[in-house]
Amino acid sequence: MSEYSIPLFELNFGDEEAEAVSATIRSGWISMGPRVAEFEARFAAELKIKHAVAVNSCTAALHLAISMLVGEGEEVILPSMTFVATVNAVRYAGAKPVFADIIGLGDLSIDPVDVRKKITPRTKAILPMHYAGFACDMGALRGIAKEYDLFVLEDAAHAPGSFYGEERCGTIGDIGCFSFFSNKNISCAEGGMLVTDNDANAARARLMRSHGMTSVSYERASGHATSYDVVELGYNYRLDDIRAALALTQLKKLATDLEKRRDLRKQYENNLRGIEGITTPYSDWAHRSSNYILPIVLQTGGVARRDAIRVSLADRGIQTSIHYPAVHRFSIYKDDAVELPVTEHVADNEITLPLFGSMSNRQVRQVTDALAQAVRDNPAK
Numbered sequence: 001m002s003e004y005s006i007p008l009f010e011l012n013f014g015d016e017e018a019e020a021v022s023a024t025i026r027s028g029w030i031s032m033g034p035r036v037a038e039f040e041a042r043f044a045a046e047l048k049i050k051h052a053v054a055v056n057s058c059t060a061a062l063h064l065a066i067s068m069l070v071g072e073g074e075e076v077i078l079p080s081m082t083f084v085a086t087v088n089a090v091r092y093a094g095a096k097p098v099f100a101d102i103i104g105l106g107d108l109s110i111d112p113v114d115v116r117k118k119i120t121p122r123t124k125a126i127l128p129m130h131y132a133g134f135a136c137d138m139g140a141l142r143g144i145a146k147e148y149d150l151f152v153l154e155d156a157a158h159a160p161g162s163f164y165g166e167e168r169c170g171t172i173g174d175i176g177c178f179s180f181f182s183n184k185n186i187s188c189a190e191g192g193m194l195v196t197d198n199d200a201n202a203a204r205a206r207l208m209r210s211h212g213m214t215s216v217s218y219e220r221a222s223g224h225a226t227s228y229d230v231v232e233l234g235y236n237y238r239l240d241d242i243r244a245a246l247a248l249t250q251l252k253k254l255a256t257d258l259e260k261r262r263d264l265r266k267q268y269e270n271n272l273r274g275i276e277g278i279t280t281p282y283s284d285w286a287h288r289s290s291n292y293i294l295p296i297v298l299q300t301g302g303v304a305r306r307d308a309i310r311v312s313l314a315d316r317g318i319q320t321s322i323h324y325p326a327v328h329r330f331s332i333y334k335d336d337a338v339e340l341p342v343t344e345h346v347a348d349n350e351i352t353l354p355l356f357g358s359m360s361n362r363q364v365r366q367v368t369d370a371l372a373q374a375v376r377d378n379p380a381k
Helices: 015-027 034-047 058-069 084-092 112-117 138-148 199-208 217-221 241-272 302-315 341-349 361-377
Strands: 051-055 075-079 096-100 102-104 107-110 123-126 151-155 175-179 192-196 294-298 350-353
Touching (some): 034 051, 034 241, 051 199, 058 151, 058 175, 058 192, 075 084, 084 096, 096 112, 102 341, 107 112, 112 138, 138 151, 192 199, 294 341, 302 341, 341 350
Parallel strands (some): 075 096
Antiparallel strands (some): 175 192
16 A cells, blocks of 8 residues: 555556456466467557567567567667666677667657767667557658668557557657556556567567467477477567456457546646646647656756755645656766766756546645645746
């Protein structure tokens, strides 16, 4: 249970999820099997894409995608304003992450102008992350990729149900990767999905997620195969049927959840306009979004002021977070030669406010009133 009267998020779980897990256990098969296959089929249908390959995390999906399309020592251009897993997956594959800045305080997506500046003869792919569920400028990024013959790999961990125009996030590049971590729009505790229209990439991803084996346990147990070969160095990246059962139930709730979040965001935007000195990224956004999180950015003040405001909100029972510490500042990735001024400002001044489908309008007003007071109580120096 949360110690906060208004937590950062709440699970959208009920009796349906409990029954889905119970039914899976009663079925006698709990590892990767028919429920995983059903989830893949329904997720692919939802995105109107040919292939969806379920794995045990978005990190695994990213690792497989990069491993299939990027060679050792080749470069992948990506944002530092992301969860570190996006960057780690590049390293797992033996490739080199190259950081590009974000557009501005109002749009925390990777900047196509800076992407172009970072291209070298070793660049192989661009890896945009749809921050908070708001689509990157995929038109510009695809144009750059086509010009330089690069792959586009989408980190859509935040973006189930998000669109760029009429195109669904995750389906626009060569491969898209989704997350079903506990605080995502679709949650099964841990899980991920790799999606693609490319038959060969899908087949290879299915092979690589299960040790490079030519058949899996469920096929052998159900009599569809009696033996297997190992044809490639693969991984244990399988999703299990228990989590797939949860995800199937969550998928049915997605449309309602997105509608609620959209309405809550509108109220947030209206309330936040009256607070001096903050920017609400993606205000009046033109595309459909999952509204995974609700970020604001202080225009001035830095880490000390940001932290003081967060403490003030916590004292009022309101939980907040930070999305994200800049990856290029972590010890493992630190490079003093990297210049990302917009990313660094956002990393020092961003606050993530509570947002979840069951949140009430009254709670939104409580958060924004408390934020306004905290901003006044902690002026920039």
